[in-house]
Amino acid sequence: MENTAAAKINELYQAQRAFFKSGTSLDPKWRKARLKEFLAAMEKWEKPLCDALWTDLHKSYKEAYLTEISLVKGEIRTAIKNVRRWSRRECKLSSMAVLPGRSYIVKEPLGTALIVSPWNYPVQLLLSPLVGAMAAGCNAVLKPSPYVPNVSRVIEQMIADTFVPEYITVVQGNREVNRQLFDLRWDMIFFTGSPALAHEVMAAAAKNLTPVVLELGGKSPCIVDKDADIRLAARRIAWGKTLNSGQTCIAPDYILIHSSVKEAFVREFARQVQLLHGEDVQQDEHYVRMVSDKAFNRVNSYLSEGKVIYGGTVNASERYIQPTLLADVPLDSKVMTEEIFGPVFPVIELDDNGGTSFQEKVISFVTEREKPLAFYYFGSEKAAWKVIGRTSSGGACINDTIMHITNPHIPFGGVGNSGMGSYHHKLSLDAFSHRRAVVASPTWIDMPFKYQPFRLFSISKKLL
Numbered sequence: 001m002e003n004t005a006a007a008k009i010n011e012l013y014q015a016q017r018a019f020f021k022s023g024t025s026l027d028p029k030w031r032k033a034r035l036k037e038f039l040a041a042m043e044k045w046e047k048p049l050c051d052a053l054w055t056d057l058h059k060s061y062k063e064a065y066l067t068e069i070s071l072v073k074g075e076i077r078t079a080i081k082n083v084r085r086w087s088r089r090e091c092k093l094s095s096m097a098v099l100p101g102r103s104y105i106v107k108e109p110l111g112t113a114l115i116v117s118p119w120n121y122p123v124q125l126l127l128s129p130l131v132g133a134m135a136a137g138c139n140a141v142l143k144p145s146p147y148v149p150n151v152s153r154v155i156e157q158m159i160a161d162t163f164v165p166e167y168i169t170v171v172q173g174n175r176e177v178n179r180q181l182f183d184l185r186w187d188m189i190f191f192t193g194s195p196a197l198a199h200e201v202m203a204a205a206a207k208n209l210t211p212v213v214l215e216l217g218g219k220s221p222c223i224v225d226k227d228a229d230i231r232l233a234a235r236r237i238a239w240g241k242t243l244n245s246g247q248t249c250i251a252p253d254y255i256l257i258h259s260s261v262k263e264a265f266v267r268e269f270a271r272q273v274q275l276l277h278g279e280d281v282q283q284d285e286h287y288v289r290m291v292s293d294k295a296f297n298r299v300n301s302y303l304s305e306g307k308v309i310y311g312g313t314v315n316a317s318e319r320y321i322q323p324t325l326l327a328d329v330p331l332d333s334k335v336m337t338e339e340i341f342g343p344v345f346p347v348i349e350l351d352d353n354g355g356t357s358f359q360e361k362v363i364s365f366v367t368e369r370e371k372p373l374a375f376y377y378f379g380s381e382k383a384a385w386k387v388i389g390r391t392s393s394g395g396a397c398i399n400d401t402i403m404h405i406t407n408p409h410i411p412f413g414g415v416g417n418s419g420m421g422s423y424h425h426k427l428s429l430d431a432f433s434h435r436r437a438v439v440a441s442p443t444w445i446d447m448p449f450k451y452q453p454f455r456l457f458s459i460s461k462k463l464l
Contacts (some may be wrong), residue, residue, distance in 0.1 A: 001146040001153075003173035006180055012169050013184055016112045016139050019166035020187075025109065025137045028087040032080055034163070035134055039076045041162040042069065042127075045154065049123055052150035056122075058289040059244070067244065068123040071406075075128050078408060078425055079135040086135065086429050089438075096463050097450075101441040107433045109137035110211065111187025116178065116201075118193045119145035119291050120247040120341070125215070126155065129190045130168070132428025138188065142170045143181060147291050179204075186210050188432055192249075194339075195417050213421030213431050215249070216414050217339050218372040222252035222401065223362055223387065225379030226260050232399070233378040234268035238276055240376070240401030242323050245288040246343040247295075250374040250394075252401050253340055256365060258358050259349040266325060266347070270310045273323050282313070282320050290319040290342065299342030302326070302335040306346060359383055363390045371416035376401045394418050 025031060046069055053059040053068065090105040113133045117126035126144050133140045142159065144152035156170040163169075171177060178197075182189075182204035191201045192215040205212045222240075224233055240252050257265060277284040290296040296319040303312055303324060311324030321343050329336055329346040336346055350361045366375070367390070375393035377384040384398040394414035395404040405412050413422025423431045449460045 001149040001172050001174075003177050004171040009171055009177070009180060009184075012141060012165060012171065013112075015166040016141060016169070020109075020112050020139050025139060025167070028084045028137075031087075031134060031137055032083050034167070035076055035080045035083065035131070037162055038131070038134065039073065039080065041158055042073050042076065045158040045161075048154045049151065049158070052148075052154045053123065055150045056119075056148040057244070057247075057291060058287070060286045063244070063286055063288070064123075068121055071124050072127045072131070074408065075131040075424070075428065079131050079429070082426065083135045083429070086426050087137070094439075098439055098441075100445065101439050104438045104440070106436040106438050107136070107429070108436050110432055110434055111138060113138045113140040113188040113190060113432060114143065114181055114184075114186045115140050115190045116143040116181070116193065117145060118249075119147035119151075120244060120249065122148045122151040123155070125192045129192075129213075129423060129428065129431075132423055132430075133188075133190075133432045134168075135429040136432035138432045139167045140169075141181070142168070143178065144170065144172065146172065146174050188212075190423075190431070191215070198419070213423065214414065214419040215412075215421075215423075216373065216417065216419040217249040217341075218370055218414075218418040219253040219336075219339055220250060220372040220374035220376065220393070221362075221366050222255045222376040223378060224255060224257040224261060224265055225358060225377070225383060226258035227380055227383075228261065228378035229399075230261055230264050230268050231272075234265055235272040235275070236400050237376075237378070238269055238272040238323065241345055242273065242276060242287065242343055243402065245290065245321070246299075246323075247288065247291065247341050248402070250402060250405060251341070252345075252374070252376050253372070254336065254346040254348060256348050256350055256362050259351040262347065262349055266309055269325060273311075277323075281322055282315065282318070287320075290321060293319065295319070295342070296321065299340065299344055302340065302342070302344045305329055305333040305335045309347070311343075359387050362387055366391045371414075371418055373414045373418035374401075374404070392416070 050061045050064045053064040092103045094101055094103045115129050122145055126142055130140055144155055159168055159170050185208045188211055189205050190213045195216045198214045198216050222237055277287050281287050299321055300314055306326030306329035309325045309327045311322040313322040323343045326346045350358055352358050371392045373394040375396040377387055377398050381398055388396055392415055397404050408425040411422035411427050412424045413419055
């Protein structure tokens with residue numbers, strides 16, 4: 001992927017800032033019209049996008065549609081339906097100090113936004129935030145990942161075919177381009193990627209006090225208690241781990257399992273993988289490959305850090321790694337300290353011995369580590385709520401994986417090392433908006449209490 005020239009980036013940046021200052025995007029009717037154009041573009045470019053996802057990631061049309069295209073379309077449709085209502089000023093209750101004045105919250109767009117996305121869900125994670133920017137009245141520069149060059153190229157063509165560059169545009173390139181972009185003064189930066197790169201993003205944003213939304217990742221734990229439905233747990237965990245071949249920011253990263261059900265789980269996990277992907281997973285059209293040789297080599301190296309108890313087959317020429325369970329993994333190994341981002345799954349046994357319950361050991365294990373983006377618990381709902389209440393994560397599922405991202409009515413975002421800020425549905429508009437407080441005071445009366453020398457102070461004190 002060829003880098004966009006530095007001079008071109010500066011030219012686009014200046015044009016975008018001038019466009020926002022013109023006030024064109026402030027009208028909700030105008031925003032709604034552009035969102036309709038966006039939806040039409042998603043229809044028109046659906047096949048090229050899906051073809052590119054197959055080329056770059058071996059992602060089947062069905063998986064591409066379900067995990068990428070449909071989610072973006074859903075966000076656009078929701079924004080079209082609600083953008084005028086979401087954008088209205090809100091009348092709020094006034095305190096005694098303000099009466100008889102009226103109080104409002106006005107939602108104003110932050111301005112020119114930079115949206116930087118990763119390669120694992122390159123359509124969804126770039127274009128879903130764009131919906132929020134457009135609905136809020138911002139304009140945006142989009143920076144897709146160079147690791148999926150075909151997808152990035154099609155997105156650039158789609159955006160150029162749909163919008164004028166001073167409103168929405170795409171720049172391409174590697175981390176040198178990222179650094180040039182981060183050096184510019186944006187009104188908002190929306191970044192999805194690794195915690196390591198997020199440190200650079202936040203440091204750059206701090207120079208200009210630029211607000212950021214950081215959607216990161218981390219090691220999301222998957223808990224299997226002794227009273228879990230093993231068949232259902234294995235099926236849902238196998239699905240969540242093999243979706244996109246584990247290259248999902250909210251993929252279950254490691255398993256904490258009650259020792260009494262470990263063997264049964266391993267057998268059932270193997271069976272469920274076969275039910276999902278066939279006896280030869282490598283031949284399944286729905287099984288995604290590692291995005292690059294570098295990613296393949298990194299994930300493949302984890303196989304030597306524990307005992308393979310299921311899977312373990314790899315093919316470097318195809319960047320294929322079979323879903324794999326590892327046991328006897330040292331807690332200080334890379335597979336237990338780095339986000340795996342692949343179909344390798346460490347299994348760690350815990351029990352109720354030593355006077356400490358399984359749940360307490362889980363709580364201790366999770367809270368001693370960085371806060372993850374997701375948390376998954378399989379077992380009784382009562383126990384799940386107890387453990388959720390004592391831990392922290394961006395989101396969570398009880399007796400399921402991944403599914404919290406599919407509900408647009410609840411926030412999606414991280415906490416601590418897994419990110420900050422959230423989006424989806426109205427929260428996407430809120431992420432790119434400033435909630436401006438406005439008090440409108442009447443002119444027909446001028447209350448004397450606020451003025452020096454503060455007459456009737458004893459009455460004011462009681463009222464306030």
